Amino acid sequence: MAKILIINGSPRKKNTYGLLKRIEKEFSGDTIEFINVSDYDVKACVGCEQCLRKGVCHINDDATKILDKMVEADGIIIGAPVYLRQIPGNLKNIFDRGCAWYHRSPIVGKPIFFVTTTQVTGTKSLMSYFKDLTVQWGVIYAGSINKTLFNLEKPYKIKKLDKFKKYSNKDNIIKYRPSMKQIFEFHTQKVLASEILPLDKTFWEEKGYMDKPYFYTCRINIVTRLLGYLYYKFLQNIISKNKTV
Ligand SMILES: Cc1cc2nc3c(=O)[nH]c(=O)nc-3n(C[C@H](O)[C@H](O)[C@H](O)COP(=O)(O)O)c2cc1C
Incomplete structure (x- = not known):
């Protein structure tokens, strides 16, 4: 129920x-x-x-x-x-x-x-x-x-x-099979959490999201998973470069 x-x-x-x-x-x-x-x-x-x-x-x-x-x-x-x-x-x-x-x-x-x-x-x-x-x-x-x-x-x-x-x-x-847009948005939020707002970082770490391809276990094929990971690394790279400038 x-x-x-x-x-x-x-x-x-x-x-x-x-x-x-x-x-x-x-x-x-x-x-x-x-x-x-x-x-x-x-x-x-x-x-x-x-x-x-x-x-x-x-x-x-x-x-x-x-x-x-x-x-x-x-x-x-x-x-x-x-x-x-x-x-x-x-x-x-x-x-x-x-x-x-x-x-x-x-x-x-x-x-x-x-x-x-x-x-x-x-x-x-x-x-x-x-x-x-x-x-x-x-x-x-x-x-x-x-x-x-x-x-x-x-x-x-x-x-x-x-x-x-x-x-x-x-x-x-x-x-559930999340869309590519959902996967990319997840990784965008993850980068913001890890690099920008300390409160978000604590929340994301406590929830165990940092090492995951999406918020929860669901159907994500290997290509989407890989693209999501590469997108995350790309964003992380841009933000950390801007931080050190
Ligand atoms: C402030 C306001 C703006 C509205 N804008 C639109 C609109 O842009 N297009 C449209 O077709 N109807 C528009 N409507 C009509 C409502 O969307 C419609 O009557 C709706 O079913 C009202 O739902 P309700 O009875 O649950 O309040 C508008 C009504 C109000 C009061």
């Missing part, structure tokens, strides 16, 4: 909420928590970078409550309406407040599924942002259901949720 977190990132409980509620019904047997970001007080990041450098955020509000729920879940479904081709500000605030996750992700290997609604436009650019987020967080992009207001009420293919359900069971993670 998996623990699924569903996040409605809209400031209101209407189109995205309704679609997420339909999707929630596909998870009988699992433990579901459904939250609306509008029910939480999450302030905008002030840019102090204390989370990156010291591992603490001095803003006292509900951001950590939501971020902690994401850490505790086995799988996360994030719903968002398109706002000017992007996510709404209140949802963005949560991700910004978890900025350190770009360096020290506490949710690697979890599947994330996205649900979007729009009047007509912007789905592609919104999904591009979401997909990039998954690469940075080291999570598994498990697909999406994207609706315009013209087809909002039409059924979606239940099969779309198969990948998400599969990887919500942690035992299946070993079968």
Whole structure:
């Protein structure tokens, strides 16, 4: 039985909420928590970078409550309406407040599924942002259901949720095959951890990531593994040269 977190990132409980509620019904047997970001007080990041450098955020509000729920879940479904081709500000605030996750992700290997609604436009650019987020967080992009207001009420293919359900069971993670982009991003983060931020270095060493081809054991073929390693050495070389200048 998996623990699924569903996040409605809209400031209101209407189109995205309704679609997420339909999707929630596909998870009988699992433990579901459904939250609306509008029910939480999450302030905008002030840019102090204390989370990156010291591992603490001095803003006292509900951001950590939501971020902690994401850490505790086995799988996360994030719903968002398109706002000017992007996510709404209140949802963005949560991700910004978890900025350190770009360096020290506490949710690697979890599947994330996205649900979007729009009047007509912007789905592609919104999904591009979401997909990039998954690469940075080291999570598994498990697909999406994207609706315009013209087809909002039409059924979606239940099969779309198969990948998400599969990887919500942690035992299946070993079968996952990360993309080249994910491998390269892993090594970029590794170089930053080893050469730039001391807090990242400690975290990466404690997690045992430094000697690994990816965050966790999964399917990586020998060529991808080698390319990842060479890319890491290349980046490390550039950074150490610049450090000594
Ligand atoms: C501030 C704002 C910006 C929006 N931007 C777009 C847009 O760029 N393209 C579009 O087709 N619809 C846009 N919409 C419409 C919403 O994406 C659409 O109505 C969505 O389904 C609302 O979801 P909700 O009911 O969950 O809030 C926008 C709506 C708002 C309020």
